[in-house]
Amino acid sequence: MKTTGNLGLKKPDGTDIVDITDLNGNMDILDTAVKAAQDHAADAVKHITAAERTAWNAKASTAVATTTAAGLMAGADKSKLDSVAQGANNYVHPNHTGDVTSSSDGVTAIAPGVIVNADVNASAGIDASKIGTGVVSNAEFGYLDGVTGNVQSQLDNRPQLNSNNTFTNNQKIISTAGINTSPALSIEGVTFNAALQIKNTTPSTGKRYSLYSYNGGDFAIVNETDAYAVAQVDGASKVWMIPGGVKSPNVPNQTTADITYYVRTDGNDGNTGLGNTAGGAFKTIGRAVNAIPKMANHTVNINVAAGSYAEAVVITGFVTSDLFALTASGNVSVTSIEVNNSHGVFVIKGFTATSTTAVGAFKVSASRRVVFESCVVTTQSAQAGLYVSASDVFVDRCNVSNRGNAVVILAECVAYASNNTGVNNGAAYLSGFASYFGYSGTVPAGNMVAQDGGMLVPGMGVLNPWGDNNTQSRTGAAGGSTAAQNMVSNTMTKLVYNGKYFDYLNEWNPATGTFTPSRTGMYTFDILCSLQGVPDGVVISLHMFKNGAEDQCIGRNTNSGSSVSVTSGHVTTDLTAGQPVSIYLHQSHSSGLSTTGSNLYNWFRVARVS
Structure with a gap:
């Protein structure tokens, strides 16, 4: 059976059996639907008119309003509106007159001259940059x-200097309570075209002193109310007056007592130099x-603490009647030290000089x-070391060490050297131009050179161009075997010669069989x-080794008809200081052989010949 499309009413066909x-x-379905339609039509609330429809369509959006589109108000905007007073848009700014004036545009001005000191808060803290x-x-x-005065x-x-570092007027330095010279008054590089007066106006000692400079040299302080008095500076840099002295342009400064100054890397050249502390030393x-x-008529000491001082120290123009000592306390290095035109006793002790350009580091x-x-x-x-x-x-x-010449003396010098050392020098000692050079003990490595009338004199006092041709100062060594030594077959074996007869310069080591020359020159070996x-038929040969490598064969022998084979060698060779030399033996027998162990038939000799 069919039904309707909306309410589902049953529609019987002609062949269907109709059921009541x-x-x-x-x-029933129709009754319910019709009744609902009637009720809806009769309810005016559920219906809008055309006019109402048009009004609703013209309403603003429900979004928050913007400056270009209507909409709902934001909560923040509502808060702002609530804070606006009633009638605020009617406010008119009042004008003020008097010390403070204002105009309708809100500009306010303070009239000139109306703020007084009382108007400024004591804690205002006005910055100086706001002034002027x-x-x-x-x-x-x-x-x-x-500041207490104009x-x-x-x-x-105050005294004025012109561009030439000269006082332009007869200026005065006046103190009503005496002149205080602590810290010391220092006037350096200044000349005066009139007397510089240092005046003490205290009535009880009212005396005036004038300071004079003679040709940029010594100063004299003159008591103008009494006889002349001459200034003298002592070791503590204090000026002393000598009553009744004679004003003289040639009065030298001199010591009045022993002096000891201290120098430290943490010192200060503004210190007194008298204390061995950071606050006292130079x-x-x-x-x-x-x-x-x-x-210097007294002992002078300069004590230098450990450290590096990048200084070219110059001691010049001193005359001493006592000791002038410059002493390094610990490891002290300087660029160089030079003593010029000085007479007395000067001791330079313990310093290391590093200059590579000065003619002498010392x-x-x-x-x-x-x-x-x-x-x-x-x-x-x-350059030279000294x-x-x-x-x-x-x-x-x-x-x-490592210098062109270790010590050079020229131009009528007198020098003496004792127990010095060093390596890799061109000349150990060089004496020239009528100089006399005596020496003893150990000598730095290098040649001994006497030229242009210079003399080199060893400790024994024998003179010659080398200055060392005596048994105590020239290389001379000899030794022999005191026990048999095994010689391995077909192998280079070092000859030890463990018994030393003599060795003037201690150059032969009998324990290792090594000769090490202390000077460069020509040497002869037997x-x-x-x-x-x-x-x-056994072949035996002797070989010289230098610096651990074979240099030359110095002797060879093939045994024939004797159970004891004697082999000898003689050579003259050039050696440089510090170059080790050893003698090796090679034998061709199929098994080992040994030396006789007798020093009569196993020995060596070495001497320097030039």
């Missing part, structure tokens, strides 16, 4: 604190030297009685070795 129940069901043109800082402004007047009355050696009067010229003790020069340079001209010196226990139980 179906018809009643259709009627703003170029004065708080620190600069603070400089005025403590600043311009004080400036006008920082540079040159400052200590310059603090010493040129005439240098002496036109000076007398200069001692170098335990000093060191090791930097590589063609260079001396027209002076007398003593060089003791110094180490000079070698003898005897093997026992040697069959006929």
Whole structure:
């Protein structure tokens, strides 16, 4: 049976059996639907008019309003509106007159001259840069604190220097309570075209003193109310007055007591130099030297603490009647040390000089009685370690290495050297131009050179061009075997010669069979070795090794008809200082042989010949 498309009413076909129940069901469905339609049509609330529809379509969006589109109000905007007072849009800014004025546009001005000191809060803390043109800082402004008088007047009355470092007027330095010279008053590089007056106006001692400079040299302080008094500077840099002295342009500074100055890397050249502390010592050696009067009648000590001082120290123009000592306490290095035109007793002890460009890392010229003790020069340079001209010196226990010449004396010098050391020098000692050079003990490596009338004199006092042709100062060594030594078959075996007869310069090591020359030169070797139980036809040869490598064969022997075979060698060869030399033996027998163990047939000799 078919049904309708909307309410599902049953539709019987012609062949269907009609049931009254179906018809009643259709009627119930229709009754419910029709009744609902009637109720809806009668309800005016559920329907809008055309006018209402048009009004709703014109309503704003439900989005938050913007400046270009209507919409709902944001909560923040509502809060702002709530805070606006009633009638605020009607406000008119009032104008004010008097000390403070204002206009309708809101501009306010304070009239000139109406703010007084009482109007400024004491804690305002106004920055100095807000005053004037703003170029004065708080620190600069603070400089005025403590000024007690007219600043311009004080400036006008102070001594003035012109461009030539000369006082332009007869200026005065006046103190009503005496002149305080602590810290010391220092006037350097200044000349005066009129007397500089240092005046003490205290009534009880009212005396005036004038300071004069003579040709840029010594100063004299003159008591103008009494006889002339001459200034003298002592070792503590204090000025002493000599009543009744004679005003003289040639009065030298001189010591009045023993002096000891201290130098430390953490010192300061503004210190006194008298204390061995950071607050007492000088920082540079040159400052200590310059603090010493040129005439030293007392012991002078400069004690230099360990450290590196990049200074070319110059000791010049001193005259001493006692000791002038420059002493290194610990490892102290300087660029160089030079003693010029000085006379007395000068001791330079314990310093290392590093200069590679100065003619001598240590240098002496036109000076007398200069001692170098335990000093060191090791930097590589063609220059001399110690260079001396027209002076007398003593060089003791110094180490000079890697220099063109270790010690050079020229121009009528007198020098003596004792127990010095060093390696890799062109010349150990060089004496020239009528100089006399005596020496003893150990000598640095290098040639001995006497030229242009110079003399080299060893400790024994024998003279010759080398200065060392005696048994105590020239190479001479000899030894022999005291026990048999095994010689391996067909192998180079070092001859030890374990018994030393003599060795003037301690160059032969009997334990290792090694000769090490202390000087460069020509050397002669004589070698003898005897093997026992040697069959006929065995070849025995002697070989010289230098620096551990074979240099040459110095002797060869083929045994014939003797059970003891004696082989000898003689050679003259050139050696450089420090070059090790050993003698080896090679034998061709199929098994080992041994030396006789007798020093009569197993010995060596070595001597330097030039």
